[in-house]
Amino acid sequence: MSVDAPRPRHLPPEDELEEKFIRASGPGGQHVNRSxxxxxxRFDARASRFLTDPxxxxxxxxxxxxADQDGVITIRSESSRSQYRNRVEARRRLxxxxxxxxxxxxxxxxxxPSRAQREKRLSDKxxxxxxxxxxxPPQVDE
Known part of the structure; x- marks a missing residue:
């Protein structure tokens, strides 16, 4: 499944990305409860052929x-009411x-630190x- 927005240069190939569509949280009435x-x-960075080791x-x-302990990075985007815009935003963030x-x-x-800085720090202390x-209170010696 491809997104029609211009593809960022640093985005991995489509076969290394996994998308899951979920219900967004927060207010929104019937629309947010049904769509x-x-x-x-999800992007498995450890298994990616797109990235170099460093x-x-x-x-x-x-x-x-x-990222989880297996090196899978999960980015969630729900800022927009549009599934398309959320897909573009998640890919942009990755x-x-x-x-x-x-x-x-x-x-x-x-x-x-310079000599003046050291001396100023000590005088401040x-x-x-x-x-x-x-x-x-003053110490009273008996």
């Missing part, structure tokens, strides 16, 4: 709770996730320490 307009799009790993990591995962992460450049000391 299955919400879409559940992209697959980053995608599953970035998917978080949307393509955006894959596009973000396909960009390698930037390498962190290690930096050190001393200042806070003095304020806390003033809040305590």
């Amino acid at each position: 299955e307009t919400a879409v559940q799009l 992209i697959r790993d980053r995608l599953i990591e970035a998917a978080g709770q949307l 393509a955006a996730m894959i596009e973000r995962a396909s960009r390698p992460p930037k390498r962190r450049i290690k930096t050190r 001393r200042h806070k320490q003095a304020i806390r000391r003033l809040r305590k």
